[in-house]
Amino acid sequence: MTTICSAPGKIYLFGEHAVVYGEPAIACAVELRTRVSVSRSSSILISSDLGVTGLDHEIHPYISSAIEKLGSPDVSVEISSDIPVGSGLGSSAAATVATLSAINIEFMLGHSKEELAGIAHEIEKIEQGAASPTDTFVSTFGGGVEIPTRKHLSLPDCGVVIGNTKKGASPKKTAKLVKQVAQLREEYPEVIDPIIKTIGSFARKGETLILKKDHISIGKLMNVNHGLLDAIGVSTLELSTLVYAARTAGAYGAKITGAGGGGCMVAITDLQEEVSEAIEKAGGQAIITRFTSNGVMRE
Ligand code: MEV
DSSP: OEEEEEEEEEEEEEOTTGGGGTOOEEEEEEEEEEEEEEEEOSSOEEEETTEEESSOTTTSHHHHHHHHHTTOOOEEEEEEESSOTTSSSOHHHHHHHHHHHHHHHHTTOOOOHHHHHHHHHHHHHHHHSOOOSHHHHHHHHOSEEEETTTEEEOOOSSEEEEEEOOSOOOHHHHHHHHHHHHHHHHHOHHHHHHHHHHHHHHHHHHHHHHHTTOHHHHHHHHHHHHHHHHHTTOOOHHHHHHHHHHHHTTOSEEEEESSOSSSEEEEEESOHHHHHHHHHHTTOEEEEEEBOOOOSEEO
């Protein structure tokens, strides 16, 4: 028998970096998915774009850990993904969550979604050294989520375009940027603390604006959020170039998503083709997608 499960990536609408200091953030699942096909086999085999291996923590760290955490059953696991790897969109969380879920179903292990989300977070911590539970939680349950409360929110009812600078974001880079912001805050607490609090205020306002379908105001606050992320030093010329290109093409708003320093920006818009074209012209890789309430699911 074969079980196929898929799990989504995510973007931050508001609040990255400020969330490290206890401020709220809003993360939303997007309809870019990692699909994992699991079949019973005579030995452990993992196939992806990265190659075909057995348990291998160098080439397939997250999948290898997922198999081990569920008792190392003899499985053949095949992974394919729409989510660019290492670009701040939660690709490793989606691969981990989809693998855990497919093995759980195929071998009738009986874990709940909550348990699988917890195991996926443990795996991210082991493989990355440190990880917030955001990516694994959003990938498991889908939809919009307020962090740290994990309150489920509705999703903005408009299109999404992601712009990838193709300059690597990675857990190591995230750690470096988080440290860099911490140093700036230590040096100038009276300047940086109010910026962090203001970023937190966007997530507090966000829920009401989403319910009102007020995309213009959500976009405006995303733009201010981007300005403040730039102010604390996590934007790059490439990221801001894509952000401005998206806004000029008519997006409601555009900002970095994730840690910054490379990786991706996100725009919300009802002009997806125009915004996508502008991002490509400005040197980015554009990905047209939409918000999704579907977390991990069987296909
Ligand atoms: C990275 O995706 C988001 C940060 O806020 C770090 C974190 O919350 O773990 C920069």
